[in-house]
Amino acid sequence: MRRRLIQSTLAVVLVVIAVFGVSLVVVETRTITNSAQERVESEAVRLAGIVDSRILGDEEITSEILVDQVGDDRYAVVHIPGQPPIEIGQKPSGDVIESTRRGEEGETVTVQEPRSLVTREVGRTLLIIGAVALMAVVAAVLLALRQANRLASPLTDLAETAERLGSGDPRPRHKRYGVPELDRVADVLDSSAERIARMLTAERRLAADASHQLRTPLTALSMRLEEITLTDDPATVKEEATIALAQVERLTDVVERLLTNSRDPRTGSAVTFDLDEVIQQQLAEWRPAYRQAGRAIVSSGKRHLKAVGTPGAVAQVLAALIENSLMHGGGTVALRTRVTGNQAVIEVTDEGPGVPADLGARIFERAISGRNSTGIGLAVARDLAEADGGRLEMLQAMPPVFGLFLSRTPVKKSSEDERTVR
Template identity: 80%
Template sequence: MRRRLINSTLAVVLVVIAVFGVSLVIVETRTISNSAQESVDSEALRLVSVIEAKVLERERVDGGALAEQIGPERFARIDIPGSPPVEIGPRPDGSVIRGIATGEQGETVVVEESRSTVTREVGRTLMIIGAVALLAVVAAVLLAVRQANKLASPLTDLAETAERLGSGDPRPRHKRYGVPELDRVADVLDSSAERIARMLTAERRLAADASHQLRTPLTALSMRLEEISVTDDPDTVKEEATIALTQVERLTDVVQRLLTNARDPRTGSAVAFDLDEVVKQQIEEWRPAYRSAGRAIVCSGKQPLRAVGTPGAVAQVLAALIENSLMHGGGTVALRSRVTGNQAVVEVTDEGPGVPADLGARIFERTISGRNSTGIGLAVARDLAEADGGRLELLQQQPAVFALFLSREAKPRKKAEPEHTVR
C-alpha cells in the first residue's frame, strides 16, 4: 500500500509538471524570441535616428563612433544614399535575428544578432524550469512518503490489533492516529476488545463457579450411589434413590442458576418458600460429612419461617457457608433462624478460630481464602444471595458468624367479613 500511494502521488505530480511545464516552455521560448526581436528593432530605430541627425547636420558618419550605440554581440550595416555602406561589429554566422529601420533621408539601418543568444537564453530558462520541476518532484516524493507512512502505519497497527484479538489477547490499545476514519476503526476494535474481554471473563468465571458449586453435590450424590450399590435392603435402596433424585434436581437447579447468573446476575426467579425446609434439608445432607469429621451440625431459632427467594439458590448459599465451616471452622456448627424487621435471617456459626483480621473486609472477594482453597465459594454465595434481592454478610469474625438476609413473605390481608343485615 505504501508503494502504491507513493507511485500514485508521483504520477499525479509528473502529469501536472508535464502539462504545465511544456506550456511554460513554449510560452517562455516565444517570449524570449519576441523580446530579442523587439530589442533588435528598437536598436535599429535608435541607430537610424542618430544617423539621420548627423546627415541633417552634414556630419560625417563614423562607424567607430557608432560602435558604442549597439550591443557587443550585434552587427549593424548603415546605407546612406551617396555614401559607401558602413558596417559595425562582426557579421554573425548562421541564423540571425534582423531588425531594419529607414530614415526620412533614405538612410537604411540593418541590425543583426545571432539566434544563438536566444537559444542560450532559452536554455537557461529551461534549466530553471527543470530545477523547479525537480524540486517539485522531490517535494512530492517526500510528501507522498510522509502521507503513505501516516496511512499505512495505522493500518498495520490495526491489523496487528485484529490479529491479537483473533489470537485471544483482548487488551484494547487505546491508540489513535489523527485520521477520523482510522480512529473510528480503532474505536470499534477497542470496543470489540472490551466486549471479548468481558465474555472471556464471564466464561472463566462460569467455569470456576460451576466446578466449585458442583463438586460438593456430586460428592454427595456419589456417596448415595455407593450406599445403594452396597445394600440389599429394598427400603434402603428406595430411600437412598429418592434422596439421590432430590440431589440431582438440586444439581440441575445449580447449573441453571449459574447459567442465569452468567447471562445476567440481576435476573432472579424469587418465590415465597418455606425457609425451615431448606435449612433442615441442608442439615440432613451435611450431617454425614460432619459425623465423619467428628463434629455436629444443629439448627435452632424461629419456626415456621417463610421467605422470598429461589429455594435452590438459598440452598447453595447455605451449603457454601456450611462447607466453609467444615473446612475452616471447628466444633459444632449452628444454623439459627430469626426475624429482623421485614427480613428473615439465617445465621451460620461455629466454634472455630474465626476469620483472620486481615481477611475480614475481603472475605467475599474472589480468590481470597485463609487456607489453600479456591476462594470462590463465598463470592458465588454472595452473588446468588444478591440475585434474589438478599445479602450475605459477615456479622462477627471471631468466632465466625455469617448471616443470610432474605425478604419475608408479605402476610396476606384478612378478608373483610360480610355484613349481616337484620330484617
C-alpha cells in the first residue's frame, strides 16, 4: 500500500510538472526572445536619434564617439550618405537578432545582438524551472511517505486487532487515528471485541454452571442405578426406576434452566407451588449421601406453604445449599420454613464451624470458596433465586444460616411486560 500511494502521488506530481513545466518553458522562451528583440530595436532607435542630432549640428560622427552608446555585447553599423560605414563593436558570428532604423537625414542604423545571449538566458531559466520541479518532486515524495505511513500504520494496527480477535483475545484497544473512516473501523472492531468478550464470558459461565449444577443430579441418578443393579426384587427395581426417571426429569429441567439463564437471566416461568413437595424431594435425594457421611438431614417449620417461583430453580438453590453444608458443614442439616410478611422463607443450617470471617458477604461471589471447591455453587444459587424474583442471603455466619426468600403472591406484570410477552 505504501508503494502504491507513493507511486500514485509521484505520478500526479510528474504529470502536473510536465503539463505546467512545458507550458512555462515555452512562455519563458518567447518572453526572453521578445525582450531581446525589443532591446535591440530600442537601441537602434536611440542610436539613430543621436546620429540625427549630430548631423543637424554639423558635429563629427566617429566610432569613438558612438562606442559608449552601444552595449558591450552588441554590434552596430551606421551608414551615412557620402561617408564610409561606421562600425561600433565586434561583429558577431552565427545567428543574430537584428534591428535596422532609418534616420531623418537619410542615414541607416543597424544593431545586432548574438542569439547565443538569448540561449544562455533561456538555459538559466530552464535550470531554475528544473530545480523548482526537482524540489516539488522531493516534497511530493516526502508528503507521500508521510501520508502512506499515516494510512498504512493504522491499517496494520487494525489488522493486528482483527487477528487478535480471531485468536481469542477480545480486549478492545480504544485506539483512534484521526482519520474518520479508520476511526469508524476501529469503533466497529472495539464493539465486536466487547460483544465477543461478553459471549465468551457467557459461554464459560454456562460451562462452569453446567458442570456444577449437573454433578449432583448425575450422582444421585448414578446411585439409583447402582441400587437397581444390586437388587433382584422387582418391586425395588420398579421403585428405584421410578425415582430415577423423576431424577432424569429434574436433570432435564436443570439443563433447560441453565440454557435459559445463559440467554437471559431475567427469563423465568414462575408459578405458585407447594414448598413441601420441593423440600421432600430434596430430602429424599440427599439422604443417601448424608447417610454415607454419617450425618442426618431433617426439615421443620410451617407446613403447606405456597410460594411463587420456578420449582426446578428453587430445587437447584436448595440443592446448592444442602451440598454446601455436606462439603463444608458438620452435624445435622436442618431445613426450616417460616413466613415473614408476604414472603416464605426456607432456612438451611448445620452444626459446622460456619463461614470464615474473611469471606463474609463475599461468599456469594464467583470463585470465592473456603476450601478446594469451584466457588460457583452459591453464586449460581443466588442468580437462580433473583431470576425468580426472590433472594438468597446469609443470615448468620456461625453457625451458618442461609435463607431463601420467595414471594407468596404472584407479581403483577406491567403493561410494558405484557406487550413484550405478546
